[in-house]
Amino acid sequence: MRDLVGQYLSKSISRRGFLDNMKATGITVAAAQGVLSSLNASAQVTKSVESSAPPVVKTFQGTGGACFAEQLMACGVKYIFGNSASEDAQFYEALVDRPQLNYILTPHEGPGAAMAAGYIKASQTPTIVMQAGAVGLMNAMGQVFNAYKEQTPLVVYSYRTDQSKRAGRDGFEEIANQEQVLQPLTKYTWMARGSSMIAETTRHAFKSAWTPPFGPSYMTWHSDYTQERTRTEIIQQSHFDTRMRVRPNPTEIEAAAKLLVDAKMPIMIVGDEIYKARAVGKAVKLAEMLGMPVTQMRQIWANFPEAHPLWVGNAPSGTLSSITWPKQYDLAINIGNKMQHNGLAPIVPHSVKFIDMRIDYQNMGKVMTTDVPLVGDVALGLDDLIAAVEQLLNDRIRAEAAMRAIEVRKYTEQARLLLKGIVNNPEWNNSPLIADRVTWEVAQFADPDAIIVHEAGSVAMHSFDFNPVGGRELFFYYGGHLGSGVGTSAGVKLARPDQQVICLVGDGSFLFGPHALWNMARLELPVITIVYNNHAYAGPHTRTIANVPSGRMVETGHYMGSYLGNPDMNMASIANGFGVQAEVVRDPLQLKKALAKAKAQTLEGKPYLIDVQVARRGIGWTDTPWIPPVKGRPMKQKKA
Amino acid sequence: MPMNTFFNLRVLGIVLSSFLFCFCVRAQTSVATQAAIDSQSGEIQQGKSLLQSKCAQCHTDSIWRDQRQDARAWEATLYRMMGRGAVWSGSDIHAMASYLATDFGPQSPRVFTPQ
Numbered sequence: 001m002r003d004l005v006g007q008y009l010s011k012s013i014s015r016r017g018f019l020d021n022m023k024a025t026g027i028t029v030a031a032a033q034g035v036l037s038s039l040n041a042s043a044q045v046t047k048s049v050e051s052s053a054p055p056v057v058k059t060f061q062g063t064g065g066a067c068f069a070e071q072l073m074a075c076g077v078k079y080i081f082g083n084s085a086s087e088d089a090q091f092y093e094a095l096v097d098r099p100q101l102n103y104i105l106t107p108h109e110g111p112g113a114a115m116a117a118g119y120i121k122a123s124q125t126p127t128i129v130m131q132a133g134a135v136g137l138m139n140a141m142g143q144v145f146n147a148y149k150e151q152t153p154l155v156v157y158s159y160r161t162d163q164s165k166r167a168g169r170d171g172f173e174e175i176a177n178q179e180q181v182l183q184p185l186t187k188y189t190w191m192a193r194g195s196s197m198i199a200e201t202t203r204h205a206f207k208s209a210w211t212p213p214f215g216p217s218y219m220t221w222h223s224d225y226t227q228e229r230t231r232t233e234i235i236q237q238s239h240f241d242t243r244m245r246v247r248p249n250p251t252e253i254e255a256a257a258k259l260l261v262d263a264k265m266p267i268m269i270v271g272d273e274i275y276k277a278r279a280v281g282k283a284v285k286l287a288e289m290l291g292m293p294v295t296q297m298r299q300i301w302a303n304f305p306e307a308h309p310l311w312v313g314n315a316p317s318g319t320l321s322s323i324t325w326p327k328q329y330d331l332a333i334n335i336g337n338k339m340q341h342n343g344l345a346p347i348v349p350h351s352v353k354f355i356d357m358r359i360d361y362q363n364m365g366k367v368m369t370t371d372v373p374l375v376g377d378v379a380l381g382l383d384d385l386i387a388a389v390e391q392l393l394n395d396r397i398r399a400e401a402a403m404r405a406i407e408v409r410k411y412t413e414q415a416r417l418l419l420k421g422i423v424n425n426p427e428w429n430n431s432p433l434i435a436d437r438v439t440w441e442v443a444q445f446a447d448p449d450a451i452i453v454h455e456a457g458s459v460a461m462h463s464f465d466f467n468p469v470g471g472r473e474l475f476f477y478y479g480g481h482l483g484s485g486v487g488t489s490a491g492v493k494l495a496r497p498d499q500q501v502i503c504l505v506g507d508g509s510f511l512f513g514p515h516a517l518w519n520m521a522r523l524e525l526p527v528i529t530i531v532y533n534n535h536a537y538a539g540p541h542t543r544t545i546a547n548v549p550s551g552r553m554v555e556t557g558h559y560m561g562s563y564l565g566n567p568d569m570n571m572a573s574i575a576n577g578f579g580v581q582a583e584v585v586r587d588p589l590q591l592k593k594a595l596a597k598a599k600a601q602t603l604e605g606k607p608y609l610i611d612v613q614v615a616r617r618g619i620g621w622t623d624t625p626w627i628p629p630v631k632g633r634p635m636k637q638k639k640a
Numbered sequence: 641m642p643m644n645t646f647f648n649l650r651v652l653g654i655v656l657s658s659f660l661f662c663f664c665v666r667a668q669t670s671v672a673t674q675a676a677i678d679s680q681s682g683e684i685q686q687g688k689s690l691l692q693s694k695c696a697q698c699h700t701d702s703i704w705r706d707q708r709q710d711a712r713a714w715e716a717t718l719y720r721m722m723g724r725g726a727v728w729s730g731s732d733i734h735a736m737a738s739y740l741a742t743d744f745g746p747q748s749p750r751v752f753t754p755q
Binding site: 434 | 697698699700702703704705706707712715716717719720722723724725726727728729730750751752753
C-alpha cells in the first residue's frame with residue numbers, strides 16, 4: 001500500500017489505477033476512496049506550502065546591511081551572535097523588520113564565538129558570529145582557533161572600520177589586510193570589494209564552512225559598504241551549498257573488507273565524523289559483525305556507546321599502545337577520528353595494518369602509514385564497507401568473530417567492574433573534595449540524556465557511560481583555547497532546550513570566559529555550571545614538572561605559574577554578578593544538596609552555578625604555595 | 641644430696657628451661673617476622689614490577705619521581721589514574737603504593753638535578 005501511495009503522489013499512476021490496485025489488494029471500494037480523498041487533501045497542503053516557499057533566486061535592492069540580512073535568512077540562519085558594533089548600524093536597522101533573524105548580544109567576543117560554535121555543534125545548523133572591526137575580532141580569534149581545530153563550520157564576520165576610500169592611513173582601529181589575520185585559522189577568508197558583493201561573499205563563506213571537512217570561514221568589508229544602497233541576487237542555501245557527500249572508492253572498500261575479515265584481532269578507532277554524519281549505529285554494526293574492540297582518541301564527542309561490550313575505553317595517552325587491552329592487534333581501522341599526534345610515535349604503529357576512513361583527507365597519511373585510504377563521508381563509507389564485509393562472511397569468519405566478541409566482552413566486563421572501585425580511594429570523603437568524587441557525584445545526578453560540556457583540563461571524565469544514541473552526550477574542549485566551556489554550554493542549551501546541560505569547568509578555564517553566564521540568565525537557558533575550583537592551574541603544573549623533573553622548581557617549591565589563590569577567587573560571587581544564582585560547597589554532602597537545588601532552579605528555567613572547592617593533588621603542592629614576591633605597596637615612594 | 645646442691649641444680653634447670661623457652665619463642669618470632677618481611681618484600685617487588693609495566697603505558701618516571709608521600713597518599717594518587725583509563729584492581733594499587741612508599745616515601749632522599 002505504501003508503494004501505491006508513493007506512486008499516486010508522484011503521479012506515476014492515475015486515480016483510477018490507484019483505486020484498481022487498492023481493490024486488488026483486497027481493500028473495499030469505500031475504504032480505497034477514503035484513502036484517496038485524504039491523499040488529495042495532503043497533496044493540496046503540500047502544494048500550498050511549496051507555492052509559499054521563497055524563490056530560489058531573487059533580486060533584492062537595499063542597503064548593504066539589508067542585503068547581508070536577506071542572504072543570511074536564505075542561508076538558513078536563525079540566530080546571530082554578536083557584540084555591539086556601531087558601523088553595522090544599517091544591518092541592525094534591517095534586523096528590526098526581520099524577526100526571523102534573532103540577534104543575541106554577547107558581552108565578550110570570545111565566549112560569544114564559543115556560544116555560536118556550541119549552537120552549531122549541538123544543532124548542526126548554520127549561524128554566524130560577528131564583532132566590531134579588528135578590535136572585536138582579536139577577542140574572538142581564540143574561539144575561531146578552536147573551531148578550526150575542531151572542524152566546526154563557524155562563519156565569522158567583522159567590518160573594517162576604515163572606509164573604502166580612506167583606507168590605508170593607519171586610521172582608528174585599522175590594520176592592514178585585516179582578513180589575512182584569520183587566514184591560517186580558516187578554510188576561506190575574503191574581503192568583499194563592493195556592496196553588491198556582500199551577498200555573494202556571504203554565500204561563499206557559508207558554502208566553504210559547510211563543505212566537508214567542515215571548518216570556519218571569515219568575511220569582511222569596508223563599513224561604508226554596509227551603509228550603501230545596492231542591488232544584488234539573494235540565493236537559497238539549497239542551491240549554492242550542496243553539502244556534498246563523497247562516497248569512498250569502491251575498489252578501496254573491497255580491499256578494506258578483505259583486510260578486516262582476514263585480521264586476527266582488528267581494532268576500531270572512532271571519531272567525530274561519526275557523530276556529525278549521525279552514523280553511530282553503523283559503526284556499532286560493523287564492530288558487531290566482526291567482534292571488533294572499539295576505542296577512541298581525543299575528540300569532541302563520545303562516538304560509541306561506552307556501555308557496549310565491545311567498547312574497550314578511550315586510549316589514555318592518545319596512542320593505541322596506551323590502551324590496556326588488546327595488545328596483540330594486527331589491524332586498525334579509523335572511522336572519522338582526526339588522529340591528532342602530540343608525541344613522536346605514530347598513534348597506530350607502522351607494524352600494524354591501517355585502514356583510514358574519513359573525509360578529512362588532508363590529515364591522512366601525515367604520520368601513520370596507511371594500507372587502505374577511504375576518503376569519504378563516513379555514513380556512506382560504513383554502508384559500503386558493511387555490505388562488502390557481508391559479502392565475504394562465511395561460517396569460519398563468523399565463528400572467529402563470535403569468539404573474538406566473547407574475548408572482548410570478558411575484558412570489558414572486568415574493566416567496568418574494576419572502575420567501580422574508584423570509590424575506594426582513601427581520600428573519597430575528604431573535604432575539600434577530590435575531583436573524582438565531584439565527577440562521580442555529577443554522574444550519579446545527571447539525567448539519562450544529559451549533555452556534559454567538559455572544559456576541566458585536569459579532571460578525568462568517568463562514570464557517565466556516554467552514549468551518543470539517545471543517552472548522555474559529551475562535548476569536550478578539543479581545540480584547547482580555554483574559555484570555551486561556559487559559552488559552549490549556553491549555545492548547546494539554546495539548540496537543545498529539552499535536554500539537561502551540565503558544564504564542567506576548571507577554575508582556570510572558567511576565568512577565561514565566564515561572560516555567557518549573563519546570556520544564560522538573560523535568555524533563560526538553565527545550564528548547571530560546576531566549577532572544579534582548586535585555585536590552581538593543576539594540569540600545567542603537573543606537566544611543567546614532568547618537563548623539568550628534579551629541577552630547581554621542585555627543589556625550592558617555586559612554581560611560577562601554578563597557583564591561583566591568595567586571594568582565593570569566589571566563582572559564586574562572579575556568577576551572582578552576571579545574574580546567576582550560585583553557591584560554594586566544600587564537602588560531598590554539601591555538593592549533593594547543591595545539585596538538588598540546581599535541579600530545582602533549572603526546572604524553573606534558571607541557570608545555577610556550583611563552585612566546588614577541590615583539593616590540589618600532585619607534586620609540590622602545600623596549603624600555602626609560594627607566589628612570586630611582587631608587591632606594589634613597598635614600591636611606593638610618595639608619602640601619603 | 642646436700643640441700644644447696646639440690647637448690648643449685650633446680651636453679652640451673654629453671655635457668656636452662658627459661659633460656660630454651662626464650663630461644664624457642666625468639667626463634668619462632670624471628671621466623672614469623674622473617675615471613676612478614678619476605679611477604680612485604682614480595683609485595684614491594686610485585687608493586688615495582690606492576691608500576692613498570694602498567695604506568696609505563698602512558699608515563700615516564702618523571703611524572704612521579706619527585707613526589708614524596710606515604711602509602712595512603714600514593715594509593716590516592718593511583719586511584720586517580722582509574723578515571724583516566726587505568727584498569728587496576730585494589731590489590732594492584734596496594735602493591736604499587738607499597739613500593740612507591742618504600743622508594744618514594746616521606747623520608748626517601750631527594751635528588752635534584754638543576755638544569
